[in-house]
Amino acid sequence: MDAAARRVATTTDAFFLASPGRAGGRRFCLLNAPADPRGTIVYVHPFAEEMNKSRRMAALQARAFAAAGHAVLQVDLFGCGDSSGDFGDAAWDDWIDDVQLASDWLVARFGSTPLLWGLRAGCLVALAAAERAGEPRTALFWQPAASGKTVLQQFLRLRTAAERLAGTSGGGVEDLRDRLAAGETIDVAGYRIAPELAAGLEAARLEPSSAVDRLAWLEIASGDHPALTPAGARAVDNWRAAGVEVDADAVSGPAFWQTTEIEVAPALIDASVRALGSARLAA
Incomplete structure (x- = not known):
């Protein structure tokens, strides 16, 4: 059966979650989900203007994941997008709290611990949230930033x-x-x-951690024969050496998080759906 035949009907809901954390206020959330998801995902967006540049790609990917059977919650972190607060008032711990808030909501709603999907600096926030939660998580990293510095x-x-x-x-x-x-x-x-x-x-450092036991690491590269960056390849080796199961790949496409015009990378969407369907990453 091909991918199109496996697609399922989904719904999209926008709502706010009240935050009990230090920052308080409400977090804007967008849920794409099938009626009976077999897994759940929290999307952790990148830093500052990269978030706005990436909205289109994040929306397309969330819909593709939902059509493949997963519930995806996109959350605007404190001071970002349509959530409460001003970016200038945000603290790093507030953003970690927000990822946990989104995760807890998905667990309460669907009963499964969500995969953490981060883009660029969002990977750093996702890892910090996993470490705070204290239980091994599955993660999907898009073009991960190696260090917050x-x-x-x-x-x-x-x-x-x-x-x-x-x-x-x-x-x-x-x-x-x-x-x-x-x-x-x-x-x-x-x-x-x-x-x-x-x-x-x-x-913040994106270093191997016991908080992640399974990981998909995907990068964007130019040309007909995309490959991981040397830094990315070394990082993947380090994660594997630490005992983490890692699926790593590079696909062709634009660096959509920083392009002047809003662009998309269809190959990254397809690779992410494939990674989620693998034996190691499936919920």
Whole structure:
């Protein structure tokens, strides 16, 4: 039977979840699900503007997962998208709380522990949430960021680049990091980033952990013969050496999380559905 024949009817529901965490407020959620899902998934979006660039891909993938029989909950983290709060008031722990909130809701609704699906820096948040939960989880990492320090550094460079273009004499990245460490909130490319968020992000590492026992690692590459980046290949080897079952692959497509126009990567959607259907990742 082909993939199209296995597709099932699904529904899409938008709603808010009240957060009992430190930040409080409500989190916007979007649920794509069949009537009787055989597994559940929480999507953890990437950092800052990458979230907006990726919305289309996340929506398409969530629908594809639902059509393949899984309930998918997309949640806007505190201060992001349509959720309560301002990005500049977010702390790293707030985002970890939000992933746990989404996971708990899926467990209560469907009775199964969800797979954690992260994109870029969302992989770091997903891993931190798995470690806090204290039980092994299955994960799907899309173009994972190896460290939050690198994510933060690249983000701060947006400000220094803008200052150079404007001919202003702002400090460099290290100066901005020092200001964050001293307790100052920094404005970067239309986003305010607070010291608490910067500190948590900078400390985050995507290293092998007992909190993940099964993992699909997928990357986007250009050309007709896509391959994992050298850094990605080393990371996959490290996870396997730590005893984690890893399915790794690279597919052709655009870097949709950073392109000027909104783009999609159909090959990544197909590869993700295949990975979810494998013996190692199926719920």
